[in-house]
Amino acid sequence: MGVAMPRLVTTDSDRNVVLLGDYDYDYPREKLLRRGFEGADASVIECRFSETSRFISLTKLLLLPLFLVRIARRMREIRASGVDVDALVLTKFNPLLLPAAAYYAWRLDCPLVYDLFVSLYRTAEMRDVHPTIVSGLALLERVTLRLPDYHLVGTDQFIDLYSDMYGIPKSRFVRLPPGADGDWFYPREDVEKRDTFTILYWGNFLPHHGVGTIVGAAAELRDDPYEFVFLGSGPEQERYREMCDELALPNVRFEGFVPREDQQEWIASSHVCLGVFADDPRTLASITNKVSESVASKKATLTEESPAIDAWFEHGESVYTVPPEDPVALADAIRTLDADRDLIERLEAGGYAVYDREFDVEAIAGILDEHLFGSRA
Known part of the structure; x- marks a missing residue:
């Protein structure tokens, strides 16, 4: 069954953005982009060639001709409507589509913006994908990432990293913080905290999350009245579960x-x-969804110290930080937070203030307005 392409809707906005990609609005990134553009008084015109967001895979390669046909059909509708388009935005995980996107941006006479949410080749490398595929992805990105006029990235550190990796001028990057899905991540101060002091991780158990450091901290605290709770699934979840079983940890679930x-x-x-705790260049350059979602929920957030975190947050005021890959320091930090509930309250309030000022939809809209529409105002 084909993807139903929405028809253009007439609006009062003088700004129009084409959102091109295979995206799922259950995932916060695309929802944040859409709401950010709408907050910048832009009408979002969808060119959605699939309702499932796919990492590069054999399936995506096989479906590529179908996707290109869908894109061509939708682009004809957009051009035929006569609407003036201010930007064509290609969503994450789509370097394969960048040549086509560049062509349609040229036809629409507008800038091409790519959401460089992650480097696919670095992600494949961390997931132990076959080296030949990793090399192919590296070559693909090195060639295609030169095409967009702008790249959206999360931090200044990612700007430095990707500029060096791909030889792209820093002036072509726009720092767009990760934000959070406000439909799900918001203060719930009416909910009582659990009787047992609880430390929570949620995510995909990717290697660069540093879950092993969390397990090490749990081992340090095996005789203390704490509980570590892990939510989610991912490539290394079973390995960490087996690690906890081998250590016979009574404080992990x-x-x-x-x-x-x-x-x-x-x-x-x-x-x-909890945030992340790995000593990895991508981790150290990132804020991560976990941190932005935690502060959006007005929770005390414990993560590793890094240049990216230090650029937005202050240790002991808006987050609590420890050195990367140091389970003993992480365990000591947990004891410190347990012993000082006033500190927890200060972190909750301070972290949420940073989110409200820098990461919410209004802030995202302001960044998009300034960098993508400022010269056309």
């Missing part, structure tokens, strides 16, 4: 993938929410 409503309850009722 794996809940697996849980519905959003249950995740909300876990976040609200936990005492501390």
